[in-house]
Amino acid sequence: MAAGEQVSNMFDTILVLDFGSQYSHLITRRLREFNIYAEMLPCTQKISELGWTPKGVILSGGPYSVYAEDAPHVDHAIFDLNVPILGICYGMQELAWINGKQVGRGDKREYGPATLKVIDDSNSLFKGMNDSTVWMSHGDKLHGLPTGYKTIATSDNSPYCGIVHETKPIYGIQFHPEVTHSTQGKTLLKNFAVDLCHAKQNWTMENFIDTEINRIRKLVGPTAEVIGAVSGGVDSTVASKLMTEAIGDRFHAILVDNGVLRLNEAANVKKTLVEGLGINLMVVDASEEFLSKLKGVTDPEKKRKIIGNTFIHVFEREAEKIKPKDGKEIQFLLQGTLYPDVIESISFKGPSQTIKTHHNVGGLLENMKLKLIEPLRELFKDEVRHLGELLGIPHDLVWRHPFPGPGIAIRVLGEVTKEQVEIARKADNIYIEEIKKAGLYNQISQAFACLLPVKSVGVMGDQRTYDQVIALRAIETTDFMTADWFPFEHSFLKKVASRIVNEVDGVARVTYDITSKPPATVEWE
Numbered sequence: 001m002a003a004g005e006q007v008s009n010m011f012d013t014i015l016v017l018d019f020g021s022q023y024s025h026l027i028t029r030r031l032r033e034f035n036i037y038a039e040m041l042p043c044t045q046k047i048s049e050l051g052w053t054p055k056g057v058i059l060s061g062g063p064y065s066v067y068a069e070d071a072p073h074v075d076h077a078i079f080d081l082n083v084p085i086l087g088i089c090y091g092m093q094e095l096a097w098i099n100g101k102q103v104g105r106g107d108k109r110e111y112g113p114a115t116l117k118v119i120d121d122s123n124s125l126f127k128g129m130n131d132s133t134v135w136m137s138h139g140d141k142l143h144g145l146p147t148g149y150k151t152i153a154t155s156d157n158s159p160y161c162g163i164v165h166e167t168k169p170i171y172g173i174q175f176h177p178e179v180t181h182s183t184q185g186k187t188l189l190k191n192f193a194v195d196l197c198h199a200k201q202n203w204t205m206e207n208f209i210d211t212e213i214n215r216i217r218k219l220v221g222p223t224a225e226v227i228g229a230v231s232g233g234v235d236s237t238v239a240s241k242l243m244t245e246a247i248g249d250r251f252h253a254i255l256v257d258n259g260v261l262r263l264n265e266a267a268n269v270k271k272t273l274v275e276g277l278g279i280n281l282m283v284v285d286a287s288e289e290f291l292s293k294l295k296g297v298t299d300p301e302k303k304r305k306i307i308g309n310t311f312i313h314v315f316e317r318e319a320e321k322i323k324p325k326d327g328k329e330i331q332f333l334l335q336g337t338l339y340p341d342v343i344e345s346i347s348f349k350g351p352s353q354t355i356k357t358h359h360n361v362g363g364l365l366e367n368m369k370l371k372l373i374e375p376l377r378e379l380f381k382d383e384v385r386h387l388g389e390l391l392g393i394p395h396d397l398v399w400r401h402p403f404p405g406p407g408i409a410i411r412v413l414g415e416v417t418k419e420q421v422e423i424a425r426k427a428d429n430i431y432i433e434e435i436k437k438a439g440l441y442n443q444i445s446q447a448f449a450c451l452l453p454v455k456s457v458g459v460m461g462d463q464r465t466y467d468q469v470i471a472l473r474a475i476e477t478t479d480f481m482t483a484d485w486f487p488f489e490h491s492f493l494k495k496v497a498s499r500i501v502n503e504v505d506g507v508a509r510v511t512y513d514i515t516s517k518p519p520a521t522v523e524w525e
């Protein structure tokens with residue numbers, strides 16, 4: 001986990017106990033947005049083993065029902081800390097379960113907007129919140145007030161939308177203040193952390209850099225050497241820059257050419273990272289190895305696992321070749337993993353579903369020898385970009401569109417062959433070139449071309465053609481958790497389609513993907 005104990009001792013910290021909601025990390029992120037440090041730990045955390053004292057505790061939402069036999073429950077020692085507590089959705093139901101068990105299935109589930117009616121504003125939790133839209137996502141509800149509590153807010157569907165203990169600073173809310181759809185949600189979290197917990201707003205991203213560099217130095221020690229999985233994308237470049245600041249040339253960055261990179265990618269990245277940023281980087285060509293393992297594989301999850309595993313094999317092999325000056329073996333592998341990679345791949349006890357296995361999380365080897373260092377594991381993309389700017393990484397690299405580790409292998413739908421990769425690569429290159437020429441690159445969060453395993457009939461120069469289909473994707477998003485498609489001018493799409501069909505052999509048609517996330521995902525596989 002990034003930023004360990006020492007940060008919680010240096011800054012006023014809110015403890016977030018995670019019951020497995022897809023939104024849990026948004027709570028810590030929102031608190032960081034107003035300069036309050038928060039640490040998220042599993043809901044099963046023993047308070048006696050914490051090693052620091054939080055200024056307040058937030059219990060997150062979660063997919064379980066508190067009354068279910070296998071439902072997770074909180075350590076009751078949180079009540080002895082004598083700090084404010086806020087239960088969100090499942091968190092509130094947990095507070096109610098502990099104090100009278102008045103929780104059960106609601107007659108109807110409630111997903112979406114509701115209007116908050118504050119009925120008692122004698123404490124500051126709901127300051128600035130009355131009549132605001134709040135976001136609901138629950139099927140269970142409180143059937144009565146927990147012992148010792150009173151109602152302070154309602155909504156049409158939730159008579160106990162906000163509750164507070166009669167004498168202690170313990171609050172419960174049925175809605176999710178951490179999602180942007182709760183229009184004043186951030187205000188509520190600020191009211192809680194600043195007004196009720198009295199946490200100081202003095203944490204910044206600059207602090208993150210300092211504490212992370214110190215943490216890495218302590219973890220690695222004075223002589224050990226580290227290898228890094230570096231792709232030239234913003235995440236691993238930021239992570240490498242931190243590592244280089246921390247241990248200098250004891251860090252060995254490795255870019256693996258997996259045969260499914262973009263056109264001229266390896267050479268371009270090498271130039272930027274070595275010449276521009278002073279990162280000690282080497283390129284390892286493993287393209288044949290990746291392509292041969294992918295032969296005949298069409299299932300997207302299998303492809304992802306093969307690629308994740310092969311990456312690790314390559315890193316372990318390369319680690320053995322490096323002979324550190326202290327005479328010991330390389331023990332650590334740096335990865336640029338971000339929070340969204342983690343949440344969609346795995347979660348606490350698996351309550352938040354695996355959407356797809358990101359190669360760098362769920363695709364790892366079980367008996368892996370190298371220990372992972374992932375300094376960005378708690379952060380979202382836009383926070384990493386901010387960090388990149390602070391570290392002096394060139395603007396163009398910081399704002400590069402993300403490119404997934406499994407690369408073109410998950411953009412060639414169906415079997416991945418050299419020939420198919422070549423078609424997708426050429427089409428993608430034309431598309432991105434046109435986006436840049438039109439001055440649209442920075443307005444789009446990510447764009448790419450996919451090659452579909454479908455053939456269609458066309459006519460070119462009076463000849464019948466029977467070739468494949470390219471699907472273009474372009475999305476706008478801030479955190480890649482949700483996304484919408486980019487509204488190109490028709491003339492732009494017309495130009496790209498015409499260039500691709502004319503210039504790329506094997507393509508007969510071009511389509512544009514107009515699906516948002518959800519229900520689709522960004523990548524097609």
Ligand SMILES: Nc1ncnc2c1ncn2[C@@H]1O[C@H](COP(=O)(O)OP(=O)(O)OP(=O)(O)O)[C@@H](O)[C@H]1O
Pocket residue numbers: 228229230231232233234235236237254255256257258334335336337341360400401402403404405406
């Ligand atoms: N070709 C590669 N060689 C070495 N490591 C890689 C490669 N591709 C991905 N990785 C590793 O996997 C991690 C996750 O990939 P991901 O694409 O999410 O991040 P990124 O490439 O660093 O940034 P971006 O999201 O901007 O592309 C990277 O941070 C890096 O550690």
Ligand SMILES: O=c1[nH]c(=O)c2[nH+]cn([C@@H]3O[C@H](COP(=O)(O)O)[C@@H](O)[C@H]3O)c2[nH]1
Pocket residue numbers: 304344356357358359360402403404405406446480517520521522523524525
């Ligand atoms: O390094 C990566 N390894 C992966 O396995 C992977 N899968 C998706 N992505 C990227 O994550 C973001 C969200 O994509 P999805 O909506 O398809 O999950 C988008 O930016 C995707 O490009 C990956 N990145």
Ligand SMILES: NC(=O)CC[C@H](N)C(=O)O
Pocket residue numbers: 021060061062063064065088089090091137138139140141
């Ligand atoms: N979002 C949540 O925390 C949901 C809590 C609980 N599983 C319910 O359906 O009510």
Ligand SMILES: [Mg+2]
Pocket residue numbers: 231233402403404405
């Ligand atoms: Mg990448």
